Structure formats: structure tokens, C-alpha cells
Amino acid sequence: MTGITPLSHGSLTIKGLQPSEARSSIGYVPQNNQINWNFPLSVKQVVEMGLIRKNTFSPFSTKKNNKIVEESLSKVGLLERIDENINNLSGGQIQRVLLARTLTQGADILLLDEAFSAVDIGAEEDVMNIINDIKQDGKTILIATHDINNIKEKYDEVLCLNRHCCAFGDPSEVLTEGVIEEMYGSHNQILKEHRPGSHGNQNGN
Amino acid sequence: MGIEFLIEPLKYDFMVRALITAFLSGIMLSVLGSFTINKNMGFMADAMAHATLPIIAVGVFFGFSISSLGAPAAIIIALLLGFIIKNTNIGEDTSIGIVFSSFFALGFVLISVLDVSINLEDLLFGQILAVSTLDVFIIFGLSIVVLSTLFFFFKQILFYSFDPIGAQVRDLNVTFLNYLFLIILSLSIVGSLQTVGIVLVLSMLLIPAAAAKLVSQTFVKSIKISAFFGGVSSVAGLYLSYYFNLPSGPTMSLVASGIFGISFISKKLQLNRKLINS
Numbered sequence: 053m054t055g056i057t058p059l060s061h062g063s064l065t066i067k068g069l070q071p072s073e074a075r076s077s078i079g080y081v082p083q084n085n086q087i088n089w090n091f092p093l094s095v096k097q098v099v100e101m102g103l104i105r106k107n108t109f110s111p112f113s114t115k116k117n118n119k120i121v122e123e124s125l126s127k128v129g130l131l132e133r134i135d136e137n138i139n140n141l142s143g144g145q146i147q148r149v150l151l152a153r154t155l156t157q158g159a160d161i162l163l164l165d166e167a168f169s170a171v172d173i174g175a176e177e178d179v180m181n182i183i184n185d186i187k188q189d190g191k192t193i194l195i196a197t198h199d200i201n202n203i204k205e206k207y208d209e210v211l212c213l214n215r216h217c218c219a220f221g222d223p224s225e226v227l228t229e230g231v232i233e234e235m236y237g238s239h240n241q242i243l244k245e246h247r248p249g250s251h252g253n254q255n256g257n
Numbered sequence: 258m259g260i261e262f263l264i265e266p267l268k269y270d271f272m273v274r275a276l277i278t279a280f281l282s283g284i285m286l287s288v289l290g291s292f293t294i295n296k297n298m299g300f301m302a303d304a305m306a307h308a309t310l311p312i313i314a315v316g317v318f319f320g321f322s323i324s325s326l327g328a329p330a331a332i333i334i335a336l337l338l339g340f341i342i343k344n345t346n347i348g349e350d351t352s353i354g355i356v357f358s359s360f361f362a363l364g365f366v367l368i369s370v371l372d373v374s375i376n377l378e379d380l381l382f383g384q385i386l387a388v389s390t391l392d393v394f395i396i397f398g399l400s401i402v403v404l405s406t407l408f409f410f411f412k413q414i415l416f417y418s419f420d421p422i423g424a425q426v427r428d429l430n431v432t433f434l435n436y437l438f439l440i441i442l443s444l445s446i447v448g449s450l451q452t453v454g455i456v457l458v459l460s461m462l463l464i465p466a467a468a469a470k471l472v473s474q475t476f477v478k479s480i481k482i483s484a485f486f487g488g489v490s491s492v493a494g495l496y497l498s499y500y501f502n503l504p505s506g507p508t509m510s511l512v513a514s515g516i517f518g519i520s521f522i523s524k525k526l527q528l529n530r531k532l533i534n535s
Contacts (some may be wrong), residue, residue, distance in 0.1 A: 054426045080426040090295040091474050101416045106429055113413035137474055158425075202493050 053163060053194070058158060066161070079154025081147070089139060094120055095149050096134045124155040128182050144175020150181060161219035162186065164195040180206060200236075203227060225237040262391070266499045273486040274393050275385045279491035279509065281400045282449040283461060287487025288510065289445050289467030291480045296418050300350060301338065302462055305443045306356035306455045308334045310364020313380070318371040323451065325378070327395065331443035334360075339439045383454030383506035385495070392451055399448040403441045415476070452491075453506040465490060468513075468520040486516050499532055 053064065055072030066074035068188075079102070099121045100113060125131045129149040133141065138149065147167055154162050164183075168176045183193055195207070203210055204223045212218040212226070214235045218227040266272040293302055306411070310328045341352045367373055388396075407414070417424040417434045425431045430494070438509040449458050467484035473479040494509025501508075 054422075056422065056425055057279055075426060079425060080418055082422050086422050088295065088418060090297065091296075091415070092418050092470070092474065092479065093415075094475050095417060097415070097476070098419070101412075101420070101423065101427075104424075104427065104429070106413075108412050109409045111408055144360045153423075182528050198382050 074141050077160050079157045079159035079162045081150045083166045084170040092140050095136050098149055099152045102153040120156050124152040127154045141169040147179050162193045260299050261306050263524050267466045271386055274388050277393050278388045278452055279395050279495050280488055281396050282452040283487035283491030284484050285400045285403050285445045286462045287465035287483040289442055290462040295464045300462055301353050305334050305446045305458050306458045308360035311360055314364050314367035314373050317373045327447040331447040335439035335443035339436050344363045356496050380391045381454050381456045383452050385452045403445050406514055407425050457506050457510045462512040470516040470523045473519040
């Protein structure tokens with residue numbers, strides 16, 4: 053969806069645009085291990101990255117950008133930590149900072165990659181509450197996760213993938229034992245029987 | 258002692274040129290060093306310094322001076338290293354190791370085959386007291402180019418260094434930023450070879466930045482402190498080498514090491530004090 057990995061088959065459009073052309077619509081929260089935590093950056097610096105563009109040539113922050121950063125941080129409840137070193141924050145707080153970064157962009161679609169892999173249950177709930185608040189603002193939120201606990205309570209729709217689409221729809225309807233086994237069960241047997249494009253329409257969409 | 262101590266070496270033109278060159282190199286290297294240590298690119302920087310040898314050998318064979326070869330050599334090495342790392346799947350360290358050792362070996366072979374008159378000791382440990390006025394202008398120009406590039410691309414390079422995938426999704430040109438950083442890093446390293454030499458350039462790049470990281474809380478502050486440590490190490494090292502008749506490049510490196518030692522101890526003491534108070 054971010055246009056970074058080429059499609060192996062089928063097609064994908066976002067608001068009628070190719071993924072690489074629709075990047076301004078997407079706010080991305082990367083996996084924790086994709087970030088270089090060596091850099092002793094402040095919370096403000098990380099959130100402000102959401103406002104950096106190809107034509108950003110000033111190392112200084114404008115008043116307008118500072119205001120956007122402060123508003124985004126107050127939405128995730130971390131305004132008082134604005135000058136703190138990001139490495140001093142807990143896993144849940146870091147996720148909230150990265151969410152605030154996507155909010156500065158004003159993107160309509162938020163893409164969260166394994167957002168809860170480095171957070172405890174309490175922090176996960178806090179992040180989930182913020183995500184629900186963001187949803188109320190009319191944004192679409194997509195979360196990639198391997199954790200299927202409480203999916204029925206947390207998510208409106210679920211797309212189950214294991215190299216192909218196993219199921220899609222209301223989690224309380226589609227998340228059957230068979231689908232769960234198809235995703236996490238005996239892969240050898242499943243892969244023998246399923247190939248990309250064997251579900252859905254002929255184009256693999 | 259006092260002001261006389263500082264003024265006396267300035268009676269000599271070669272010392273003035275050396276001080277300007279050392280100061281500029283010290284600042285340029287240590288500012289870039291703050292990025293280098295956080296990006297874990299120390300080995301890459303070492304490879305860049307060593308890989309210059311064959312280019313310098315061929316250049317000197319065709320009548321160019323070592324300092325005038327700096328910029329083209331730096332760009333060739335940066336592009337080559339970046340290309341090999343991106344297009345092989347043998348691991349970054351391995352790719353760098355191959356380029357590093359092959360180029361260094363090729364350099365020695367070329368020096369022998371072409372019968373080039375290069376003083377290897379000067380190349381390895383620097384010969385700052387021999388810098389010409391042209392060398393001063395070259396290092397001044399390089400400093401302006403490197404530091405202004407870093408100034409204008411600071412936020413983009415920082416974003417890319419911290420979160421490469423996030424930067425790509427944000428539509429930054431990450432391939433361009435990657436090569437841009439490699440080129441300015443290589444320019445600063447190759448441009449400083451005359452000052453501290455191939456072996457010691459790494460110490461001026463990494464040690465002030467590492468010491469600054471120990472004593473600062475934020476990245477921007479660590480860059481400022483690193484520049485200060487880099488400038489002080491270079492100038493103090495040069496004065497010490499003048500008064501105690503020591504080799505200048507190694508003395509500058511040792512001053513930087515001393516600053517690191519003091520920073521390390523003060524950090525430890527600070528942590529201990531915090532533990533006792535808590």
C-alpha cells in the first residue's frame with residue numbers, strides 16, 4: 053500500500069491512484085525494529101518528521117509546524133513529554149509518538165505495522181483508545197498484526213492473510229476456527245492447496 | 258605562558274596554515290561523526306579512507322597533487338561503496354571489507370608498479386605542517402560544501418537515518434539522500450587525509466562525536482558539542498605537537514582520546530551520583 057514493495061500480482065489503487073502516487077494520503081507507523089534508536093532524538097523531532105517533505109531545506113522549525121506538533125502530541129496525551137529523549141519513553145508511549153507523527157501529516161489513511169508488538173496489555177489499551185478517537189475523525193485505520201486475541205472486540209473488519217486472502221469481513225463472522233487454522237495451522241498442507249489468486253476474483257484482487 | 262604561548266607558533270606561516278586546516282578538518286569531521294556513530298558507519302568511514310590509496314597513486318602518477326585528488330576520489334569511492342552495498346546480498350560489513358582490503362592492496366601494488374613517489378608515512382599519519390596555501394583553500398571549500406549540504410538537508414538526512422522506511426513512505430528520495438550522505442562523508446574524510454592521514458582520520462571522525470554523545474541528551478546538542486571537541490582536539494593537538502616536538506596527526510588524535518576519557522569518567526560519576534541520590 054505504501055508503494056515500496058512492488059505488487060507480485062493483481063492491482064491496487066488508493067482513491068483511484070497508484071500507491072506510489074497516493075503517499076500523501078497515507079500515514080505510516082513502522083515496526084519498532086525498523087527504526088534506528090541510536091539517535092537521541094527528542095519527542096518533538098520525531099513528531100515533526102511527519103511534516104518533512106522533499107523540499108524541506110531548513111533545519112529550523114517554523115511556528116506553524118510547532119503548533120501542529122503540539123496539537124498532535126496533545127491528541128495522544130504526550131504534550132508534556134515534548135522535549136524528552138524518545139529513548140526514555142516506554143513502548144506504548146513510543147507508539148503514541150509515532151501516531152502523533154502521522155497526525156501531523158493530516159493523512160486520511162493510517163497504516164500501522166505491528167503496532168502492538170513491543171507494548172504491554174495496558175499500553176495496548178491506551179493506544180487502542182487513541183486509535184478509536186482518531187477513527188471518530190473519519191480516518192481509515194489499517195493495522196497489520198499477528199496477535200488475534202480480542203480481534204472481535206477491537207476491529208470493525210479483518211482481512212486474514214497467509215500468502216493469500218483467507219477471509220475478509222466482520223471478525224465475528226469470518227474469524228472461524230477453519231480460517232485461524234488456515235492462517236496459523238499446518239502450513240505445508242495449506243500451501244499445497246492454495247496459491248496466490250486462488251481466492252477472490254480472477255485478477256487476484 | 259599565557260597569550261605568548263598561543264601567539265608564538267603563529268609567527269610561522271606553516272603553523273597558521275596548519276592551524277586553519279586542522280580546525281576546519283576537526284569541525285567538519287566531528288559534525289559528520291555525530292551522524293556516523295549513530296548510523297553505525299564507522300567501518301564504512303574507515304574503508305573510505307583506505308580506499309583512496311589507488312586513486313591517489315594513479316593521480317600522483319599523472320602529476321596531480323594529493324589534495325587536488327580529494328573531491329573526485331571521494332565521490333568515486335562513495336558511489337562505488339553505495340552501489341556495491343545496495344546491489345549485493347552478502348551483507349554490508351562484508352561488502353565494505355572487500356572494497357576496503359582490495360583497494361588498499363591495489364594502492365600499494367600501484368605505488369610499486371607505477372614507481373610513484375609518495376611518502377607512505379605522510380599518507381598514513383598525515384603531514385599537516387606541510388600544507389600549502391592551495392591546500393588551505395581546498396579544505397576551506399570542502400568544509401563549506403560539506404557543512405552547508407548538511408545544514409540544508411539536515412532534516413531529510415536525519416529522518417532517513419532514523420526511520421528509512423518511514424522516510425520512503427513520506428516520499429523522500431532516500432536513494433539520493435543515501436548517496437548524498439556517503440559523498441559528503443567521503444569528501445570530509447578524503448579532504449582531511451593531509452591533516453591526520455588515512456589511519457587517524459577515523460579517530461577525528463568518531464572520537465569527538467562519541468565523547469559528545471556521552472555528555473549530551475539530545476542529538477542537536479551532541480552535534481554542537483562534537484564540533485567543539487573536534488575543534489579543540491585539532492588546535493590543542495597541534496600546539497602540543499609544536500611545543501613538545503611530537504608528530505602532529507597522532508597528537509591531535511590523542512587529545513581527542515583524552516577528551517573521550519574525561520567524558521566517559523564524568524558520565525560514570527554522574528550516573529553513580531544519581532544512583533546514590535535515588
